[in-house]
Amino acid sequence: EPEVTQTPSHQVTQMGQEVILRCVPISNHLYFYWYRQILGQKVEFLVSFYNNEISEKSEIFDDQFSVERPDGSNFTLKIRSTKLEDSAMYFCASRGTATGNTIYFGEGSWLTVV
């Protein structure tokens, strides 16, 4: 079964450093997402991406964050100047074209900011 893959699975970074989290969505999907889950808390929406642009973003997704689809397969989340409170599991997700289609999540990337 096709799946969303994410790298790295775990990254430790110094506060203030830039981090890039990578995702390969399911190949025929056109809608892409990033969510995050702080330890012990619920999953929160960050941003959705369609047709090479951000279609929606939450209040969490401030200027520190950016997303990019640099080629036909990868979808990246960049966090500039990381803060301690950015420590979380970051999930990439994708879905197909039909409205209401299932959204499939990757295994996540654990980010620890020290």
Add this chain to the structure above:
Amino acid sequence: SQQGEEDPQALSIQEGENATMNCSYKTSINNLQWYRQNSGRGLVHLILIRSNEREKHSGRLRVTLDTSKKSSSLLITASRAADTASYFCATLGETSGSRLTFGEGTQLTVNP
């Protein structure tokens, strides 16, 4: 803003028993999806139920949706120790674009 809330927050049962988890939400939805998350792992999609559906089955899973009460339930029958995980409902709102809004989750423990 729309919120999904599950209850109970934690549920502990014996293998073979049924587990029922409930989810409530606040605004009109397009669909509701249930996910499972093993500790420290990704979100595994279990089942999607559309706003015009009332009940859906998948294997040992049964999901109901009551849009008048803005609530859903997930029933896992004949539970197994491997069902131990956190279970989340997530709603796709009619007006929230394409974002899913997740609930707090129910931690299910199935004791062998």
